Amino acid sequence: MSLVLDALTWIWNNPAPFNRALIQHLVMSGASLLIALAVGLPLAVLIISRQTLATVSINVVNALRTLPSLVILAIMMPFMGIGLAPSIVALTILALPPILINAYVGLRDVDPDAVEAATGMGMSRSQILWKIRVPLAAPAMFAGLRTAAVQVLAGATLAPFIGGGGLGDFIVAGLGIMDMSRLLVGALTIAVLALLAEFILALTEKLLFAERTGA
Amino acid sequence: MITMNHVSKRFGDGSAAAVDDLSMVVPDGETVALVGPSGCGKTTTMRMINRLIEPTEGRIMVAGEDVRKVDPVQFRRRIGYVIQQVGLFSHMTIAQNIGAVPKLLGWDASKIKRRNEELIELVGLDTSMLSRYPRQLSGGQRQRVGVARALAADPPVLLMDEPFGAIDPIARTRLQNEFRAILRRVKKTVVMVTHDIDEAVRLGDRIAIMRAGKIVQYDTPDTILSRPVDGFVENFVGADRALKRLSLFEARNVMSAPDEAVAKAQVSGDTDLRDALAAMIAADADRVDVVDEGTKVGTLTREAVFAV
Ligand SMILES: Nc1ncnc2c1ncn2[C@@H]1O[C@H](COP(=O)(O)OP(=O)(O)OP(=O)(O)O)[C@@H](O)[C@H]1O
Numbered sequence A: 001m002s003l004v005l006d007a008l009t010w011i012w013n014n015p016a017p018f019n020r021a022l023i024q025h026l027v028m029s030g031a032s033l034l035i036a037l038a039v040g041l042p043l044a045v046l047i048i049s050r051q052t053l054a055t056v057s058i059n060v061v062n063a064l065r066t067l068p069s070l071v072i073l074a075i076m077m078p079f080m081g082i083g084l085a086p087s088i089v090a091l092t093i094l095a096l097p098p099i100l101i102n103a104y105v106g107l108r109d110v111d112p113d114a115v116e117a118a119t120g121m122g123m124s125r126s127q128i129l130w131k132i133r134v135p136l137a138a139p140a141m142f143a144g145l146r147t148a149a150v151q152v153l154a155g156a157t158l159a160p161f162i163g164g165g166g167l168g169d170f171i172v173a174g175l176g177i178m179d180m181s182r183l184l185v186g187a188l189t190i191a192v193l194a195l196l197a198e199f200i201l202a203l204t205e206k207l208l209f210a211e212r213t214g215a
Numbered sequence B: 001m002i003t004m005n006h007v008s009k010r011f012g013d014g015s016a017a018a019v020d021d022l023s024m025v026v027p028d029g030e031t032v033a034l035v036g037p038s039g040c041g042k043t044t045t046m047r048m049i050n051r052l053i054e055p056t057e058g059r060i061m062v063a064g065e066d067v068r069k070v071d072p073v074q075f076r077r078r079i080g081y082v083i084q085q086v087g088l089f090s091h092m093t094i095a096q097n098i099g100a101v102p103k104l105l106g107w108d109a110s111k112i113k114r115r116n117e118e119l120i121e122l123v124g125l126d127t128s129m130l131s132r133y134p135r136q137l138s139g140g141q142r143q144r145v146g147v148a149r150a151l152a153a154d155p156p157v158l159l160m161d162e163p164f165g166a167i168d169p170i171a172r173t174r175l176q177n178e179f180r181a182i183l184r185r186v187k188k189t190v191v192m193v194t195h196d197i198d199e200a201v202r203l204g205d206r207i208a209i210m211r212a213g214k215i216v217q218y219d220t221p222d223t224i225l226s227r228p229v230d231g232f233v234e235n236f237v238g239a240d241r242a243l244k245r246l247s248l249f250e251a252r253n254v255m256s257a258p259d260e261a262v263a264k265a266q267v268s269g270d271t272d273l274r275d276a277l278a279a280m281i282a283a284d285a286d287r288v289d290v291v292d293e294g295t296k297v298g299t300l301t302r303e304a305v306f307a308v
């Protein structure tokens, strides 16, 4: 318990480096989530009516998903060097699978009766996509974002290995000087961030989709 | 008018025909009920009319146009369609569901709102339901919304796949009667699928009895019930077909001039003969008085009922 107290005291006494690391962590995670959304959602829409493209994309992304975060980070280095940018790219790769796969499956498995009714009443293909499929798949897309957010916040812990900074710096430093309270500064904050993200996104999801699910 | 000319549908090469060389004419303003056992091709037949399924062979004309030659999207907006599984849009309110086709057609918001209110009442639901979501309705209520949605833009042609299937018997009869009244007021060409021969008799100007992708008999309810072409139809319409047939006639059309005697029971002019006969049996009488608005307008005898 005293270790936790030590960690909190350290944060209190060193606001500047703590805030800088926190902001780096959030910027890195936020940016990669945004990029993953910007790539993943349109891609899901694009491949929904193209069977081969869908199979290829899903397989590629599934293969990426099996790679450990550290490996992705390491692979980035020879191509992009070190710093924030390669970290963001690596984290984007981490965020892409849950976002793309959830969105794709959500769009694909939309209630076929709704699609049949929409077709039968004279909606065009694009109207069915935008007015029926996308809104019906929105909860699945949101679930993908939730998973990705937690993964990215946790994954960003490894960014120090390629000079990306963030809260992982404290863990690396703590390990280096065998200072457990310093290690906890990073670890605890990351854990709190991940839990908070999960909580806020779950709440948002509920607010957004409660009515239609009849809750 | 809907014309189906030697239409067949095979799902996949070499598979048995789901619809097999089917020909049928649905005259303008008439209602045709497709009945038959599960899997006999009713839904497939219906879905070929609005081109949700392309026929393997044959030609389908709707209002003088070959359906293969029209733009399916525009064409379908003029055809009300109730699917067997209702298929409401769960992310839209009931109002948005009912107003979907009017919105596609570019109606303004106030017109859509008025139409929604009209329709929700027509199908026997409260206007407060309009702001709900489909999951907040019972199965029967959802089905009524499905019917309202199909009627929304007042299409000249309606295709309905078991539209009243999930509704309890009392509400169902009421809705069928409402629906018949609507059809009398506004001329619509309707193809409806049902499992329920009573529903077919009540709503259909003609009934098509289907079996294994073919029409076995296509006739008026009267003819189907009085002269089934074979054992299959006879079985399908049931042993009480003579009684069912009585429900096709109203007392006022069969009664004779009012006589002096006061009968033990009374019916109104629009009572069907089946109910009138039931009234005679209940009163142990061989005649009933036909009374409209307090005045005796005729006498209906058992002999007259038996003679129709
Ligand atoms: N998309 C499809 N692919 C393959 N076979 C199909 C398809 N749709 C229908 N069928 C087959 O065609 C036949 C007729 O089906 P259809 O849905 O028209 O029956 P139905 O008369 O409407 O039955 P029900 O009363 O159970 O709704 C069935 O044997 C069914 O399995």
Ligand SMILES: [Mg+2]
Binding pocket: B042, B043, B044, B084, B161
């Ligand atoms: Mg069917």
